[in-house]
Amino acid sequence: MTEPFDAVDVIRTKRDKGTLSDAQIDWVIDAYTRGVVADEQMSALAMAIFLNGMSRAEIARWTNAMINSGERMDFSALGKPTADKHSTGGVGDKITLPLAPLVAVFGVAVPQLSGRGLGHTGGTLDKLESIPGWRAALSNEEIMDQLREVGAVICAAGTGLAPADKKLYALRDTTSTVECVPLIASSIMSKKIAEGTDSLVLDVKVGSGAFMKTLDAARELAQTMVDLGADAGVRTVALLTDMSTPLGLTAGNALEVRESVEVLAGGGPADVVELTLALAREMLASAGQPDADVEAALADGRAMDAWKAMIRAQDGDPDAPLPVARHTETVSAPRSGVLTRLDAYDVGVAAWRLGAGRSRKEDPVQAVAGVEIHAKPGDAVTAGAPLLTLHTDTPERFARALEVLEGSFDIGESLGEATPVVLDRIENDVVPRGLRGGAG
Numbered sequence: 047m048t049e050p051f052d053a054v055d056v057i058r059t060k061r062d063k064g065t066l067s068d069a070q071i072d073w074v075i076d077a078y079t080r081g082v083v084a085d086e087q088m089s090a091l092a093m094a095i096f097l098n099g100m101s102r103a104e105i106a107r108w109t110n111a112m113i114n115s116g117e118r119m120d121f122s123a124l125g126k127p128t129a130d131k132h133s134t135g136g137v138g139d140k141i142t143l144p145l146a147p148l149v150a151v152f153g154v155a156v157p158q159l160s161g162r163g164l165g166h167t168g169g170t171l172d173k174l175e176s177i178p179g180w181r182a183a184l185s186n187e188e189i190m191d192q193l194r195e196v197g198a199v200i201c202a203a204g205t206g207l208a209p210a211d212k213k214l215y216a217l218r219d220t221t222s223t224v225e226c227v228p229l230i231a232s233s234i235m236s237k238k239i240a241e242g243t244d245s246l247v248l249d250v251k252v253g254s255g256a257f258m259k260t261l262d263a264a265r266e267l268a269q270t271m272v273d274l275g276a277d278a279g280v281r282t283v284a285l286l287t288d289m290s291t292p293l294g295l296t297a298g299n300a301l302e303v304r305e306s307v308e309v310l311a312g313g314g315p316a317d318v319v320e321l322t323l324a325l326a327r328e329m330l331a332s333a334g335q336p337d338a339d340v341e342a343a344l345a346d347g348r349a350m351d352a353w354k355a356m357i358r359a360q361d362g363d364p365d366a367p368l369p370v371a372r373h374t375e376t377v378s379a380p381r382s383g384v385l386t387r388l389d390a391y392d393v394g395v396a397a398w399r400l401g402a403g404r405s406r407k408e409d410p411v412q413a414v415a416g417v418e419i420h421a422k423p424g425d426a427v428t429a430g431a432p433l434l435t436l437h438t439d440t441p442e443r444f445a446r447a448l449e450v451l452e453g454s455f456d457i458g459e460s461l462g463e464a465t466p467v468v469l470d471r472i473e474n475d476v477v478p479r480g481l482r483g484g485a486g
């Protein structure tokens with residue numbers, strides 16, 4: 047086949063701060079998926095985009111081209127509204143686990159097609175795989191059946207969904223081109239639009255443990271994704287949430303499942319509960335239930351029942367004991383006072399070095415590895431009392447984890463003003479498919 051463009055010309059256009067044409071974008075994504083554009087050429091283009099950006103129109107076209115690289119799912123046959131949530135990635139972010147069954151309690155289907163962790167941020171599938179027997183890979187038919195019967199599915203996104211993004215994301219990860227608004231926005235939204243959800247709630251993380259370190263950068267990312275949702279007719283709401291400190295009291299796979307189950311049992315750390323409820327309210331409001339009593343569904347066991355059904359449907363045993371690390375090590379408070387900072391990025395890297403995360407996508411992860419947090423910013427601490435407990439099956443990993451934690455916290459006299467969990471909110475005005483009047 048004769049190719050209509052030359053990759054070198056496309057790269058040069060963006061290198062020289064030009065605008066890519068629709069035809070160039072469609073071709074480069076398709077040719078990269080087919081293997082005609084080489085990894086080194088796509089790396090150069092990704093770096094040119096990283097440095098010179100893309101216009102709103104270029105981002106929209108790029109997103110569409112990635113959607114068109116694979117299949118589109120369609121949940122309209124379910125006969126109930128669908129709502130999904132996506133987080134841009136953080137440390138201790140286990141919210142999907144209690145959130146999906148909680149929303150399903152209200153008759154809204156939650157198709158949560160997820161990924162694995164790479165780098166210091168954890169992956170939802172890695173967390174759930176610490177539950178004995180649980181299976182991440184489902185066929186499209188199994189997904190539909192589970193959505194019909196249980197209402198919530200958390201499973202691996204199949205290879206058919208936005209394959210261009212799969213390839214490109216792996217490349218960006220190894221070429222330092224991840225933290226770029228046009229590339230993150232198109233990556234996330236291409237998968238979510240291809241998945242075919244009626245509405246989408248985005249949890250855009252801000253702070254040291256997130257890709258976006260400042261509120262302004264996170265706002266730009268959120269607005270870009272909300273606009274892409276509007277273009278595709280997907281009701282999209284973004285909450286900007288704090289990721290300067292880890293979410294909850296655990297970072298690591300089995301540790302985070304344990305904490306999620308505590309939330310489903312009506313307990314759990316306040317910040318995890320607050321964010322779970324805030325995101326559930328947004329998802330249900332988008333699905334036409336602005337007054338759903340989500341707190342009651344957590345307190346009275348309905349969300350827990352939905353969780354157990356969801357885990358069992360994927361061959362997991364929700365009542366089996368979770369694996370526990372063979373070795374632990376403690377970091378103690380060097381003096382008494384108030385914890386004024388606990389850095390999300392450092393805790394994430396420590397959990398990763400203990401074995402909770404992977405450096406290359408084919409690496410295995412330890413279910414048991416991670417960091418347990420005994421004090422959060424604002425808490426009083428006493429000299430010698432434990433601040434953090436490190437968990438791993440491979441104790442030779444302690445030294446490097448302890449190294450990164452050395453400068454990870456401050457103890458002072460008082461915290462000053464506490465940072466709220468939800469920092470801002472951005473939405474589009476699309477009416478979700480199921481709520482449109484007439485034939486829409």
Ligand code: URA
Binds near residue numbers: 134224229230234
């Ligand atoms: N998550 C994604 O799916 N893609 C990105 O580019 C970043 C986070």
